[in-house]
Amino acid sequence: MRIARWEHRGAVGEGFVVDDDVVRFPDELSVLDVLRMGLAELPWISDAAAAAAGSEPARRIPIADVRLLPPVVxxxxxxxVAFEEHVEGVVRSVSGGQGVDAEWYEFPTFYFTNPHSLIATDEAVRPPQTERLDFELEVAAVIGGVAGSDGANLEPDDAGEHIFGYTIFNDWSARDLQAREMKVRLGPCKGKDFATTLGPWIVTADEFADRLDDEGFLPIGMEVLVNGERIGTDLLSNMGWPFAELVAYASRNSRVMPGDVLGSGTAGNGGCLGELWGRAGSLTPPPLVEGDEVVMRVEGIGEIRNVVGAAVPAPRIGPARTRSRARPGAPVSASSAPSSTAAPSTAP
Incomplete structure (x- = not known):
């Protein structure tokens, strides 16, 4: 099944994609509601949606008449960052290093990015002011609820049950900002958090059950095109870890919750320009500029496409101030702090 969110005549709809139509969930359920309920509840939700659309035709709309939104909030x-080939190439272009650090092979490392900057397919991306705008071809797993599980400290054999479905994920990147930030041993942050494309919909995990190999990898094709030219292509199964192990690692001493999105990291073999720049030793192909169109396609899911819009100027923040590093001359007394139980002032 395909799950989507959309805008139609100023209102947001959430439901299924059925053939060439979108059909709203019954009882005004949201995508997040359905994710919390889990895959096991989908059959009755689908039947109820079809029945409701039969009695209320307005609940079913041609997909050509709606504007798709990111499929989940x-x-x-x-x-x-699960593709070794990507790491090998992009390290050269971002930091000037060589090879893959030994630590990459130990655990499937991730970073948190901005859930408030998601954009949809066919939406213009508005980058920061950057000289090295890049895309990243990825697939994301979307977490759903599982009865009897709180999503914490999952074993790899159980974690796959928490994958509700998959969607395409484009982690837009300003490589010059990223390179500067990561010299501070944190990040990426402003080099990444301005936009992430998610879409066009969520395809439920059961659609791929017979495609998983014996180790749990999913050998489906991925490709990215810029202005109609194919730049990169890979198999999702070239990840260093299957998605179930990414979910298990994310839950370690923590928790994964329904609606959480877990990106695979960038595919190799041209899954981003940064990898190619590192291998070529030059900005070839060139960074993205205003007007460029990026299209990503993943077998069994669909495609997303975005055009690069004008850069957004940022408010200026100056450099760090030089400080004296002065210290208190005597121990700080806690008794000098205001008491939280003090009576309110009666002064005028």
Missing amino acids: PPSVRDF
């Missing part, structure tokens, strides 16, 4: 977005 996620509580959090984690983005992994």
